[in-house]
Amino acid sequence: MNIRLARVDDVMGMQSTNLQNLPENYVMKFWMYHAMTWPQISFVAEDHKGRIVGYVLAKIEEESGENGDPVHGHVNSISVLRSYRRLGLAKKLMLLSQEAMASIYKAEYVSLHVRKSNKAAIGLYKGTLGFEVAQVEKKYYGDGEDALSMRLSLKER
Numbered sequence: 262m263n264i265r266l267a268r269v270d271d272v273m274g275m276q277s278t279n280l281q282n283l284p285e286n287y288v289m290k291f292w293m294y295h296a297m298t299w300p301q302i303s304f305v306a307e308d309h310k311g312r313i314v315g316y317v318l319a320k321i322e323e324e325s326g327e328n329g330d331p332v333h334g335h336v337n338s339i340s341v342l343r344s345y346r347r348l349g350l351a352k353k354l355m356l357l358s359q360e361a362m363a364s365i366y367k368a369e370y371v372s373l374h375v376r377k378s379n380k381a382a383i384g385l386y387k388g389t390l391g392f393e394v395a396q397v398e399k400k401y402y403g404d405g406e407d408a409l410s411m412r413l414s415l416k417e418r
């Protein structure tokens with residue numbers, strides 16, 4: 262398994278992985294925008310044939326640095342194909358993105374939203390990576406489920 266920076270020509274593979282894994286899907290423009298605007302903080306995992314089996318798509322918050330809100334990264338979406346799970350791929354993808362957010366953009370923290378019922382992802386964020394719940398956002402998702410808004414400080418690492 263190879264993990265590397267996402268390129269603009271990966272967006273089809275990333276979108277297809279997303280469609281197989283999550284109900285929150287995005288138009289191609291969204292993937293392109295991220296890959297082109299913040300090219301150093303999104304990563305993919307590929308198999309030996311170069312097929313994308315996992316990705317993390319991230320951004321730097323636009324309003325960062327203004328109004329006293331520190332510069333921070335935000336993970337929009339992460340997923341790993343079912344047969345490649347529990348191999349540590351998501352952990353590696355997250356760590357690479359966090360590292361790049363801190364070193365390239367001087368991001369002070371990273372945020373994300375996750376469904377309250379998503380045990381696997383919460384296990385990854387809270388248990389493995391050390392994220393904390395900043396707040397619960399009621400009915401954040403289209404089907405009415407609450408989101409946990411989570412954060413991890415990138416300072417003093």
Ligand code: ACO
Nearest residue numbers: 338339340341346347348349350351352373381382384385
């Ligand atoms: N149950 C409990 N804990 C889990 C689970 C699980 N099913 N999966 C991962 N973890 C935790 C464990 O602590 C694990 O460490 P361990 O294997 O040593 O016990 C740790 O996370 C690291 O696991 P990885 O192997 O790195 O995670 P994986 O590559 O399997 O990917 C992911 C995890 C991305 C959540 C995967 O299950 C997935 O694609 N799920 C569907 C899509 C999804 O829910 N994405 C997140 C949505 S929120 C967002 O995108 C911001």
